[in-house]
Amino acid sequence: MKKPNILMTRIDNRLVHGQVGVAWVNSLNANLIIVADDEAANDPIQQTLMSMTAELARVGIRFFSIEKTIETVWKASPRQKIYIVVRDPQSARRLVDGGVPIEKLNVGNMHYSEGKVVHQESHVYVDDKDLEDFEAMKAKGVSVFIQILPGDRIYNI
16 A cells, blocks of 8 residues: 655644644645544534635545544555644554554644643643553654644754
């Protein structure tokens, strides 16, 4: 099987919104967003809202569970320039552990919740499990970094 053309994967607990659908898609020159999220894959309302953003950006969008992404991404056409979006580090790690060839993992929006602390000065909130997942992916050769918008400061993790 030919390696899929995955430009970047992003963790963003909001999944697809303006930053993802416009700024990042344009910066990467992506033509397909894959939302790899078990909940969104089964929620037509979320899909409708995210599809509107993708339509504005003039890119295709697919909604797959994590497992379906692992199974399906290898069938991608070489013409597809893929931008994968996941909700959290655990989902990204499941993709990496499942064999999805992710080289760059952009950590975007991870909001505060109980037990999470800000990572550096980036406004990304993490806990020990998140950091463990980042380290596991880095050990598999994934470049993990925080960058909210293209052009913003990059914080290597």
